[in-house]
Amino acid sequence: MSETFISIPHNSDFSYENLPYGVFSRSGQTETHIGVAIGEQILDLSAVAHFYDVAYQNALRAANLNELMSLGYDAWAAVRTRTIALLARNSELDRDESLKSQAVVSQKSVKMHLPATIGDYTDFYSSIHHATNVGVMFRGRENALMPNWKHLPVGYHGRASSVVVSGTPIRRPLGQTLPVDGADPAFGPCRLLDFELEMAFFIGGPENKLGERVSVTESRKRVFGFVVMNDWSARDIQKWEYVPLGPFTAKNLGTTISPWVVTVAALEPYIVDNFPQDPTPFPYLQHKENFNFDIKLEVDIKPKGAAVGTTVCRSNYRHLYWTALQQVAHHSVTGCNLRPGDLMASGTISGETADSFGSLLELCWKGTKTIPLSGGETRKFLQDGDEVIIRGYCENDQGKRIGFGSCSGVVLPAIPFE
Amino acid sequence: MSETFISIPHNSDFSYENLPYGVFSRSGQTETHIGVAIGEQILDLSAVAHFYDVAYQNALRAANLNELMSLGYDAWAAVRTRTIALLARNSELDRDESLKSQAVVSQKSVKMHLPATIGDYTDFYSSIHHATNVGVMFRGRENALMPNWKHLPVGYHGRASSVVVSGTPIRRPLGQTLPVDGADPAFGPCRLLDFELEMAFFIGGPENKLGERVSVTESRKRVFGFVVMNDWSARDIQKWEYVPLGPFTAKNLGTTISPWVVTVAALEPYIVDNFPQDPTPFPYLQHKENFNFDIKLEVDIKPKGAAVGTTVCRSNYRHLYWTALQQVAHHSVTGCNLRPGDLMASGTISGETADSFGSLLELCWKGTKTIPLSGGETRKFLQDGDEVIIRGYCENDQGKRIGFGSCSGVVLPAIPFE
Numbered sequence: 140m141s142e143t144f145i146s147i148p149h150n151s152d153f154s155y156e157n158l159p160y161g162v163f164s165r166s167g168q169t170e171t172h173i174g175v176a177i178g179e180q181i182l183d184l185s186a187v188a189h190f191y192d193v194a195y196q197n198a199l200r201a202a203n204l205n206e207l208m209s210l211g212y213d214a215w216a217a218v219r220t221r222t223i224a225l226l227a228r229n230s231e232l233d234r235d236e237s238l239k240s241q242a243v244v245s246q247k248s249v250k251m252h253l254p255a256t257i258g259d260y261t262d263f264y265s266s267i268h269h270a271t272n273v274g275v276m277f278r279g280r281e282n283a284l285m286p287n288w289k290h291l292p293v294g295y296h297g298r299a300s301s302v303v304v305s306g307t308p309i310r311r312p313l314g315q316t317l318p319v320d321g322a323d324p325a326f327g328p329c330r331l332l333d334f335e336l337e338m339a340f341f342i343g344g345p346e347n348k349l350g351e352r353v354s355v356t357e358s359r360k361r362v363f364g365f366v367v368m369n370d371w372s373a374r375d376i377q378k379w380e381y382v383p384l385g386p387f388t389a390k391n392l393g394t395t396i397s398p399w400v401v402t403v404a405a406l407e408p409y410i411v412d413n414f415p416q417d418p419t420p421f422p423y424l425q426h427k428e429n430f431n432f433d434i435k436l437e438v439d440i441k442p443k444g445a446a447v448g449t450t451v452c453r454s455n456y457r458h459l460y461w462t463a464l465q466q467v468a469h470h471s472v473t474g475c476n477l478r479p480g481d482l483m484a485s486g487t488i489s490g491e492t493a494d495s496f497g498s499l500l501e502l503c504w505k506g507t508k509t510i511p512l513s514g515g516e517t518r519k520f521l522q523d524g525d526e527v528i529i530r531g532y533c534e535n536d537q538g539k540r541i542g543f544g545s546c547s548g549v550v551l552p553a554i555p556f557e
Numbered sequence: 558m559s560e561t562f563i564s565i566p567h568n569s570d571f572s573y574e575n576l577p578y579g580v581f582s583r584s585g586q587t588e589t590h591i592g593v594a595i596g597e598q599i600l601d602l603s604a605v606a607h608f609y610d611v612a613y614q615n616a617l618r619a620a621n622l623n624e625l626m627s628l629g630y631d632a633w634a635a636v637r638t639r640t641i642a643l644l645a646r647n648s649e650l651d652r653d654e655s656l657k658s659q660a661v662v663s664q665k666s667v668k669m670h671l672p673a674t675i676g677d678y679t680d681f682y683s684s685i686h687h688a689t690n691v692g693v694m695f696r697g698r699e700n701a702l703m704p705n706w707k708h709l710p711v712g713y714h715g716r717a718s719s720v721v722v723s724g725t726p727i728r729r730p731l732g733q734t735l736p737v738d739g740a741d742p743a744f745g746p747c748r749l750l751d752f753e754l755e756m757a758f759f760i761g762g763p764e765n766k767l768g769e770r771v772s773v774t775e776s777r778k779r780v781f782g783f784v785v786m787n788d789w790s791a792r793d794i795q796k797w798e799y800v801p802l803g804p805f806t807a808k809n810l811g812t813t814i815s816p817w818v819v820t821v822a823a824l825e826p827y828i829v830d831n832f833p834q835d836p837t838p839f840p841y842l843q844h845k846e847n848f849n850f851d852i853k854l855e856v857d858i859k860p861k862g863a864a865v866g867t868t869v870c871r872s873n874y875r876h877l878y879w880t881a882l883q884q885v886a887h888h889s890v891t892g893c894n895l896r897p898g899d900l901m902a903s904g905t906i907s908g909e910t911a912d913s914f915g916s917l918l919e920l921c922w923k924g925t926k927t928i929p930l931s932g933g934e935t936r937k938f939l940q941d942g943d944e945v946i947i948r949g950y951c952e953n954d955q956g957k958r959i960g961f962g963s964c965s966g967v968v969l970p971a972i973p974f975e
């Protein structure tokens with residue numbers, strides 16, 4: 140790989156090897172463009188679309204990533220190759236100072252938006268450590284994992300409208316809870332507000348029709364790229380409402396994703412062995428190809444007014460039991476049509492050790508422990524004003540990063556009921 | 558109300574008082590228009606948009622109903638008033654033969670489409686008889702209703718992409734099941750395919766922002782209109798997958814809705830008392846206004862090659878415990894943003910008597926009974942080639958109807974796994 144003409148700080152998430160896609164608007168403008176992050180800059184793809192194959196130009200000039208996602212695997216590879224060439228030193232773009240000044244824009248000067256119109260959002264439950272932790276807390280160690288858990292990637296349909304981009308404040312919700320088992324429920328502000336450290340991927344490729352399965356092999360061409368995600372959760376509301384149809388209002392208060400979508404192509408050097416699966420799953424879920432990733436994940440909590448945040452969790456995407464390919468194959472096994480722009484999340488990603496648990500529920504073990512924050516404060520659950528910041532990155536021995544930037548949100552106080 | 562120049566057959570679902578909205582394309586064309594059904598005709602609103610207030614014309618020329626839904630309650634009333642006037646004998650439209658011949662099109666000659674782009678689809682569980690039946694079957698009579706059921710309208714997020722318009726065939730899905738409790742799961746075609754008799758309403762009005770509740774009073778202005786719905790369900794797949802996060806692939810194989818959206822204005826003469834609620838719900842769910850409807854519902858099963866269908870269920874919307882206003886208020890109590898075009902379904906609508914149960918699961922009581930079909934066949938669950946036809950209508954003493962037309966789909970055989 141040659142060098143780029145863009146100056147990239149050491150340890151930047153957005154190395155020349157990364158080139159994640161995002162949607163932004165320039166200062167004072169409402170129109171959104173798609174761009175590629177590099178260093179502290181963005182290459183505005185609408186400004187350079189004419190350098191690409193004519194078949195891709197409309198997608199590169201679109202207001203969001205749905206059309207590029209729909210073009211499919213081969214188009215993604217071709218566009219990436221062309222972008223790498225355009226960003227190379229002495230490229231036609233590098234030599235055109237006028238165009239370069241229009242097409243390259245500082246990340247600091249723009250507003251980021253959701254990468255795509257999300258038709259449907261699905262949340263899986265694919266971390267064995269997380270599922271086990273929750274099971275042990277609520278059902279005891281013997282029945283920790285439900286009988287179906289190792290046979291299929293358990294998941295549920297989430298609320299697409301409430302998926303927001305990093306930086307959007309999250310309002311503490313009101314809702315019903317059951318403070319004392321067997322007593323009457325109560326209504327009021329959520330008292331057990333939590334984060335969930337997740338990653339999610341966007342579906343790409345042409346839509347399969349309703350009634351058509353996507354095989355686990357074909358799934359490889361339906362995964363466009365990944366984001367980091369915070370699946371904010373109202374634990375007390377969730378506990379009262381979720382039987383028998385699953386989480387509902389406890390989750391639709393907001394789900395935050397990072398603005399930059401890191402492609403599978405960029406992640407390929409960080410592929411690691413799939414998580415060992417025992418029992419062997421049904422053939423429709425079997426694939427030999429590794430599709431697991433060494434992506435380091437961190438969660439910081441930064442109370443209002445605090446100078447710095449405290450890292451409360453260090454986890455890794457590689458802890459997931461089920462792969463994204465298995466998630467896609469299972470999602471569509473009954474014939475569900477998957478559309479470009481659909482978002483599929485991993486579920487909370489917890490590792491084996493107590494400092495790698497991906498939620499306060501687990502970190503504070505159902506409120507029986509506290510975690511210390513720098514500055515002397517402690518937390519069992521989130522307080523108003525707390526900012527939760529999730530970061531994700533792959534890193535090689537030379538400190539070169541494929542990073543996701545950050546996914547953050549501040550908790551706003553509840554609006555009282557009148 | 559004066560008379561209309563359209564000839565309407567006696568007992569037509571689409572009386573002059575009804576005027577439901579739908580989206581259609583003319584024979585040989587791909588462009589979709591919005592229209593109003595009347596008798597056996599459709600008034601193409603794009604062709605007469607210029608007769609309406611200029612503020613509404615874009616919405617009437619749109620390709621689907623989302624924009625009209627977004628305009629809000631006052632606009633809906635104004636548009637309806639104008640449509641009634643346009644369809645009156647001797648109106649400006651009636652007097653313009655040329656325009657009339659363009660604007661009035663036979664229902665038989667068009668293709669119907671989904672009424673709106675459905676951003677999110679939610680399915681409630683609001684029939685007390687259905688929830689009790691399912692509870693008795695799976696948990697016994699003492700624990701039939703879950704403790705939360707009478708305190709909040711239980712519901713879950715469904716899959717928007719798999720909602721299809723009446724007439725779309727539904728493929729029997731493959732999936733995992735647990736034929737014998739405690740044994741290994743199996744993989745293959747669903748053996749317990751079922752219908753669920755439901756109704757659903759479309760959300761209208763301007764979107765509330767994430768973090769903002771819609772009060773139960775404001776909810777009145779967010780309900781645009783209703784459709785009848787079949788929530789096809791793979792019972793064997795559902796039973797194995799749904800713990801703890803709810804139904805997932807057992808439902809996303811397809812959900813069918815009727816093409817015509819009957820407005821609340823048209824249903825108002827058929828408002829009946831709300832279902833008595835004990836205990837009194839929390840204040841955020843309390844409303845004095847009646848918002849329950851006497852809508853007769855019927856389900857027919859018509860086997861492949863049968864001359865006629867057999868009505869296997871006669872139920873009524875009025876059996877629902879929770880009102881649509883309570884469903885909206887609860888859905889948004891934690892701050893979920895609701896967008897025009899969102900679809901909210903009732904859950905299976907079962908009455909008290911065995912012939913009013915809204916699913917084969919209940920009608921055949923978990924497979925312990927069969928139901929006879931005309932021609933000598935019987936059913937416990939659906940077979941390949943079966944057509945399920947759901948109808949809904951309000952009817953007054955004079956036989957005048959506010960009807961929903963029908964919602965139908967044929968079961969296609971499973972595609973074997975290779």
